[in-house]
Amino acid sequence: MKTIAFFNNKGGVGKTSLVYHLAHMFANRGLPVFAVDLDPQANLSSMFLDDSKMASLWQADDRRTVYEAIEPLLEGTGDVRTPNVELISPLLGLVVGDLSLSRAEDDLSSQWSDCLDGKPRAFRVISAFWRVIERAAAAVGAEVVLMDVGPNLGAINRAALIAATHVVIPLAPDLFSLQGLKNLGPTVRKWRTDWKRRLEVAPPGNLSLPAGDITPLGYVVLQHGVRESRPVQAYQYWIKQIPRTYRESVLNESNLESLPAPPEDPYCLAMLKHYRSLMPMAMEVHKPMFELKPADGAIGAHLAAVRDCYEDFRLLATRIAAGIGIELP
Numbered sequence: 001m002k003t004i005a006f007f008n009n010k011g012g013v014g015k016t017s018l019v020y021h022l023a024h025m026f027a028n029r030g031l032p033v034f035a036v037d038l039d040p041q042a043n044l045s046s047m048f049l050d051d052s053k054m055a056s057l058w059q060a061d062d063r064r065t066v067y068e069a070i071e072p073l074l075e076g077t078g079d080v081r082t083p084n085v086e087l088i089s090p091l092l093g094l095v096v097g098d099l100s101l102s103r104a105e106d107d108l109s110s111q112w113s114d115c116l117d118g119k120p121r122a123f124r125v126i127s128a129f130w131r132v133i134e135r136a137a138a139a140v141g142a143e144v145v146l147m148d149v150g151p152n153l154g155a156i157n158r159a160a161l162i163a164a165t166h167v168v169i170p171l172a173p174d175l176f177s178l179q180g181l182k183n184l185g186p187t188v189r190k191w192r193t194d195w196k197r198r199l200e201v202a203p204p205g206n207l208s209l210p211a212g213d214i215t216p217l218g219y220v221v222l223q224h225g226v227r228e229s230r231p232v233q234a235y236q237y238w239i240k241q242i243p244r245t246y247r248e249s250v251l252n253e254s255n256l257e258s259l260p261a262p263p264e265d266p267y268c269l270a271m272l273k274h275y276r277s278l279m280p281m282a283m284e285v286h287k288p289m290f291e292l293k294p295a296d297g298a299i300g301a302h303l304a305a306v307r308d309c310y311e312d313f314r315l316l317a318t319r320i321a322a323g324i325g326i327e328l329p
């Protein structure tokens with residue numbers, strides 16, 4: 001099972017939209033996949049599902065969300081459950097997000113340190129997301145799981161990230177994103193080494209624990225912050241800094257000589273355009289932008305944009321699949 005987290009502690013860079021579109025693209029190409037919404041804001045879930053569907057999945061007496069799957073563990077009444085995987089299409093599923101997930105933050109924070117004492121419950125709690133995802137993957141027969149997380153460096157995200165075999169970093173070419181990358185890289189590296197230290201003192205038993213490799217696959221530059229009015233030089237200035245900042249902060253490399261700028265940088269997985277009105281159109285009908293039809297309002301020049309968008313995501317999916325060692329059908 002490959003679990004890919006799309007992570008940046010900066011919000012609004014397009015993480016959720018990226019997970020949504022890639023999940024559709026993988027399924028579209030014949031790969032069984034599901035997405036897990038680990039952002040307590042549940043934006044990904046509302047991209048997939050309309051309000052009435054969300055309301056039915058959030059019903060108090062019949063909750064079918066990621067929180068419901070970990071609730072017995074948090075409440076001390078049992079262990080994780082197999083989560084509901086909401087089927088969007090035959091090859092595409094969603095583990096639905098939940099605003100209540102923020103209630104797990106405290107427990108995930110305190111149990112992290114308790115792992116160092118080798119406490120069994122601490123390992124159960126910290127590995128909860130991993131084990132929930134593993135059960136879901138077995139239930140629906142998916143090899144690839146995409147994780148969307150909220151924009152912060154908190155305990156929920158730490159537990160989500162150690163459950164990630166890989167990480168992709170969506171970035172915008174601006175000061176805030178670059179600055180975010182400088183925090184994010186060392187934090188992810190620290191989470192990895194801290195988890196490996198905990199694994200050494202894990203109690204013996206058959207609890208499935210993640211390896212916590214969090215292998216970086218690269219970054220995706222989301223150019224949606226780029227407005228026609230903005231000087232091209234300013235944009236180029238930030239773009240050119242990404243390869244070095246990525247290597248220094250995420251890969252911990254130093255003594256870097258001249259590096260190719262995106263898109264030539266091998267760690268640049270894609271430079272995604274701002275697809276403008278395609279996005280609101282897509283959200284309206286709960287479809288990916290690249291599947292919009294004239295009946296959805298995609299007429300004239302929009303149709304050409306739909307085709308470009310398909311090609312952009314097709315290439316990105318191919319690169320990510322190659323990065324995790326999976327051949328797309």
Ligand SMILES: Nc1ncnc2c1ncn2[C@@H]1O[C@H](COP(=O)(O)OP(=O)(O)O)[C@@H](O)[C@H]1O
Pocket residue numbers: 010011012013014015016017018043151222224272273274275276279280
């Ligand atoms: N490639 C894109 N083209 C057009 N709009 C986009 C694109 N990517 C993201 N957006 C829009 O930008 C906003 C932020 O995107 P979102 O995916 O929610 O970011 P994040 O998850 O990083 O907070 C949303 O309104 C989304 O619809």
Ligand SMILES: [Mg+2]
Pocket residue numbers: 012015016017039043149150
């Ligand atoms: Mg988001």
